[in-house]
Amino acid sequence: MVPVRVRFAPSPTGALHIGGIRTALYNYLFARQHGGTFILRIEDTDQNRYVPGAEAYILEALQWCGLTPDEGPGSGGPYGPYRQSERKSRYREYALRLVEAGKAYYAFDTEAELEEKREKLRQAGWASSQYDHRLRMDMRNSLSMDPEDVRQRLDAGEPHVIRLKVDPGEEILIRDAIRGEVTVRTEELDDKVLLKADGMPTYHLANIVDDRLMEITHVIRGEEWLPSTAHHVLLYRGLGWEDRMPEFAHLPLILRPDGKGKLSKRDGARFGMPVFPLAWKGDTDENSFTGFREEGFDPRAVVNFLAFLGWNPGTEQEIYSLEAMTPEFSLERIHKSGARFDYDKARWYNQQYLMATPDEELATLLLPEAASRGWKPDKEWLAKVCGLMKERVTFARDILRKGYYFFEPVKDYDQATLARKWQPDSASLFEGLMEVLLNTRPFVAAGLESKAKAWWEAAGAGPGAILPLYRIALAGTMKGPAVFEMLEVLGPDLSRERLVRALEIFRQREKS
């Protein structure tokens, strides 16, 4: 068995969006499952679109998700370099080999000439304006021009590209692990540029050469590559590599929440949700984006959510760690159709992971943010707060936001509820229970609760008459943990302070 080697091959043109992360994830899972190697290759063959910082972003995003490459620019490896710009010198040789075999040719048409030709064809009402077998003899290339002329231009160093010569009349069969067999007729294919005028290869040439040189066994990539896969098959064939052509698997796209097209970077702003793993600072606000990390997501939740967007293990279990899903993964179980991005589900996943995280871990995580808010909670105590709050929030940081009253005085009292609940006998009930509670020791929830119950039963009152008032006194809001739990965590001193202060304020109501 040939060892499995897969690659994730993004282009460093900006932030890597969440669809890219999913592609990386599926590659990673496939590699791990087969005891293979997961490779990161940077496809920076377009110098015009190169964006500084994008590669570092890609690396950091993968790391955050736990998808660290085995080989790649950051990690090294025996098949480097892993940036195509650093492999530039290798590609021309293969393009030339194709020219010699009559499978490719030189073309001297300039961009302007091509544009002009396309425009003419459009006006003439041609359905297609692609540079193909129908057109190439009208263009300036080594097929249409005099060989001597071609040689002279080449010798003179005239700018040129090398194009793949696709002959009509053939049917290309693509075997895809997800889609089965796909056939394409060669008369539909254009003569793709393989080597650009600047000497860089296009994606098509580079990916074939590098996949071969890096001994890639499976190409798992987005569906947008399916149409050009026939060209790639032709390339493998032309180079005499068809015997060891990798297996293909074309993944369904991630669609916009409204289903109108594939998810794009602008959809984050449009739908009020992150579409990138990490925030990206672009040259303008419009080109800057928030990330799942910055929104407070747990990477485990993001990975779980993403994995299930287009794949599932066939069980009714929804929660799978990276480790748990690895043995279950298979390309065959990937869906064929695109999946809409469901932000509600992503949030649900986050809460699931949040609730499953031990309180101490959450405390460690939140300590820095608490400090930045000017709070200096004891870690063990913070863990208790986390325990009370984690099932009431979606994101870990909301524990601090929604539970601010554990760390500082109540800002607002819920006036609407107060108006309903503050009755003529409220003040005496409030005070009476205070007496009992504040003298109870130890100051723990269970004991406080039983003392309180005994007291209001004796007083002939019900919990509904008094507890809501305590809740507002302690937290200001009707939402939150059980009153006795809050009392315990706040401790006797803080509890007394709050109750006394609130009672004072609540009494003011009667006068106004």
Add this chain to the structure above:
RNA sequence: GGCCCGUUCGUCUAGGGGUUAGGACGCAAGAUUUUCAUUCUUGUAACACGGGUUCGAUUCCCGUACGGGCUACCA
């Protein structure tokens, strides 16, 4: 326009020639609770359409519709 790919509840999906078409998110109701949330229970809601093939199609085939992708010296 041409080529390629697709289509099960609103969304993510399981299933597969004969099923009460299953789960999850969301939504709704109920239970629990001092509140909120969690949890549990229940409900809501789907095989795009038309032809075949078949004793029988949601499942297989063909069309249509709809959706998506590609159609650059971008990846």
